[in-house]
Amino acid sequence: MKENQIWRIKNNEDLDKLIKHENIVNYIKDQRLSWFGHVQKMPETGAAKNTFKWNPLTTRPRGRPKHRWEDTIILDLGQMKIINWITCVQDRARWKVVVEKAKTSN
Numbered sequence: 001m002k003e004n005q006i007w008r009i010k011n012n013e014d015l016d017k018l019i020k021h022e023n024i025v026n027y028i029k030d031q032r033l034s035w036f037g038h039v040q041k042m043p044e045t046g047a048a049k050n051t052f053k054w055n056p057l058t059t060r061p062r063g064r065p066k067h068r069w070e071d072t073i074i075l076d077l078g079q080m081k082i083i084n085w086i087t088c089v090q091d092r093a094r095w096k097v098v099v100e101k102a103k104t105s106n
Helices: 012-018 024-041 047-053 069-079 085-090 092-104
Strands: none
Touching: 024 047, 024 069, 024 085, 024 092, 085 092
16 A cells, blocks of 8 residues: 555555455455456466466475465365356356355355
8 A cells, every 4th residue: 555655564454444344354255266267367378377377396395285376266166166167267257256256255
């Protein structure tokens, strides 16, 4: 957030004003699904799509596996009982309904 030509980190009060008293978790889920749909509709040569599909050549260190952004998306879609999300993403109207549903789901 820019205030008096200086960037500062948003706090909870700023976010509360921004999303007009909606549930913050649902707001984040909504934004995440919206961006995911946007990336999926990009051409294969797009920078964001290539970054999303990129697989590192090395392995992760031992220990508990880290959650990837994609894993969180798949989990959100599973909780919302969206089974065939691959075709749903390609249809803008259907995907918009899914994103709107994320705002109201718990």
